Amino acid sequence: MGVVGWFLDDVAAVAQTRADGVVLPKPERTIELVELRSQLNARGHDDAVIVGGLESAAGVADARSLLSAGATGGLVAAYVAAYVAAYVGVEDCIADLGGRRTAAGSEVLYARSRVVPAASLAAVAALDEVVTAVRDDDAFRRDAAQGRDLGYLASCASTRPRWRWPTRRSPRPRPRPSPPTPVPVASEQGDGMVDGEMVDDVHVRMAQVTLGRAPPP
Numbered sequence: 045m046g047v048v049g050w051f052l053d054d055v056a057a058v059a060q061t062r063a064d065g066v067v068l069p070k071p072e073r074t075i076e077l078v079e080l081r082s083q084l085n086a087r088g089h090d091d092a093v094i095v096g097g098l099e100s101a102a103g104v105a106d107a108r109s110l111l112s113a114g115a116t117g118g119l120v121a122a123y124v125a126a127y128v129a130a131y132v133g134v135e136d137c138i139a140d141l142g143g144r145r146t147a148a149g150s151e152v153l154y155a156r157s158r159v160v161p162a163a164s165l166a167a168v169a170a171l172d173e174v175v176t177a178v179r180d181d182d183a184f185r186r187d188a189a190q191g192r193d194l195g196y197l198a199s200c201a202s203t204r205p206r207w208r209w210p211t212r213r214s215p216r217p218r219p220r221p222s223p224p225t226p227v228p229v230a231s232e233q234g235d236g237m238v239d240g241e242m243v244d245d246v247h248v249r250m251a252q253v254t255l256g257r258a259p260p261p
C-alpha cells in the first residue's frame with residue numbers, strides 16, 4: 045500500500061470527523077495519491093482535499109510529475125482529484141540526502157526552488173518550509189520573506205501557539221492604492237523607467253500579481 049499503508053488508521057479516523065482534508069506526507073509515486081483518494085472515497089469522504097508533502101529526495105526530484113497527478117488528464121485524473129496544495133519538507137529532505145542544516149539555509153534552497161515551479165505548473169498552492177527555530181521571530185520573518193521572493197503563497201508553521209504572531213505578521217502586500225501604480229503606467233508604451241530601473245511587461249505582470257494579493261483600499 046506504499047506510504048498510505050502506514051496511515052490507514054488515520055484515514056479511517058478522519059473519515060469519522062468533519063475535517064476538510066488530509067495531508068499525505070512524503071509521496072514518491074502517483075499511486076499513493078490514488079490509494080489515499082480510494083480510501084477516503086470508500087469511507088464516504090470523497091470531498092476531502094489532499095495536501096502533499098514533498099519531504100524526501102525522490103519527492104523533491106519528481107515534484108512536477110507528482111503534483112501534476114490528476115491535473116493533466118488521463119486515467120489518474122479520471123479517478124482522483126489533484127492535490128490542492130503542497131509543502132516542501134526540507135528537514136526530512138536534507139536528512140534523506142545526508143546533509144546538514146544551517147542557519148543560512150543554502151543547503152535547502154534547491155529543494156525550495158524546485159517545488160515552486162512544479163506547484164505552479166500543476167495549479168497547486170505552494171507552501172514553504174517550517175522554521176524550526178521556534179523562539180526566533182526574526183529568523184521566521186527572514187525565511188518568510190525569502191519564501192515570498194521564491195514564489196510561495198504561505199509558510200508552514202509549528203503548532204506552537206506563539207507562532208501565530210509572526211505567521212500573521214509575515215511580509216504581505218500593502219492595501220491596493222486607488223491611483224494607478226508607477227510600474228504599469230511606465231510601461232504602457234513599452235519600456236519605461238521607475239526609480240532609475242527599466243520596467244517592461246514582465247514587471248507589470250509581477251506588479252499585478254502582487255497587487256492582486258493585497259487587500260482593497
